[in-house]
Amino acid sequence: MPETMYPEYFSVRMRAAEGKAHELGGKHISGGERLGNRLQLEVIATELLAKASNHSRGSADFIQLVVEKVPGEELQFIPPLDVSAIEVATVQEGHDKAKDQLAAAGVSERAIEHAFLILNHERNLRGAAIVNCETGERLDERGQKGVRVSRMDWTDCGHVADSVRVREALALATKVAQSPYTVAELCWSDDPDYVTGYVSSQQLGYVRISPLKRMGCESGGRVFFVHNDVDIDSYIDFLERKPVFIQGGESE
Ligand code: AMP
Numbered sequence: 557m558p559e560t561m562y563p564e565y566f567s568v569r570m571r572a573a574e575g576k577a578h579e580l581g582g583k584h585i586s587g588g589e590r591l592g593n594r595l596q597l598e599v600i601a602t603e604l605l606a607k608a609s610n611h612s613r614g615s616a617d618f619i620q621l622v623v624e625k626v627p628g629e630e631l632q633f634i635p636p637l638d639v640s641a642i643e644v645a646t647v648q649e650g651h652d653k654a655k656d657q658l659a660a661a662g663v664s665e666r667a668i669e670h671a672f673l674i675l676n677h678e679r680n681l682r683g684a685a686i687v688n689c690e691t692g693e694r695l696d697e698r699g700q701k702g703v704r705v706s707r708m709d710w711t712d713c714g715h716v717a718d719s720v721r722v723r724e725a726l727a728l729a730t731k732v733a734q735s736p737y738t739v740a741e742l743c744w745s746d747d748p749d750y751v752t753g754y755v756s757s758q759q760l761g762y763v764r765i766s767p768l769k770r771m772g773c774e775s776g777g778r779v780f781f782v783h784n785d786v787d788i789d790s791y792i793d794f795l796e797r798k799p800v801f802i803q804g805g806e807s808e
Pocket of ligand 1: 587589680681682684702704705706725728743744745747776777778
């Protein structure tokens, strides 16, 4: 098909920091990655600005919005991961459940321990760390910046999940799990008032675990565990650049 036959879609990315821009040492407040057509751009931009402005991590005084056209012929449509939930009484129990799930997905104990060390660090990542699922070695060389997954969104407003936060996280986790290099993902938020985290993979689905951290704690982040034979450059290119729409779900 000639390029003009494909509908036009745009990636919209937002990052917000307090004090000064991230690269100048400002504190990371919020980020967001969306995908939409030309008519949706204004709404998406407004939603991302609202996300940056009403945040429990602080008051953003640097906000950057980037809009880029994505190649229509590369668009992929995939269903969301199945969602399940585990409620536990303590953070320690939450960690134990997450570790069990990761081990079941094929992540070594060493890699699991390294991931927990990364996510418990008081200096947060702004993106994800990519970790070898066997050796536990961190493979990306992005430091505090990590790797930001972008160019993913829902095709519609179907209520597959109960909140914007879960919808965003489920879209991200579904895209990440789509890569054959991904073994599993571990996430908990850096927002001090949000204690639910998740473990996900193609086999496990999206497993919400609550609590995975204590209320008031600002540590958080994401770790993507990958196979030993990963081609790291093409993996990062997929995460950052491949446009993916999540389509359908249990309500449809
Ligand atoms: P959030 O789920 O937005 O509270 O984000 C929790 C943590 O996940 C952040 O501190 C980042 O380290 C990481 N993160 C958030 N968004 C992304 C993304 N698009 N790609 C990779 N990592 C992300």
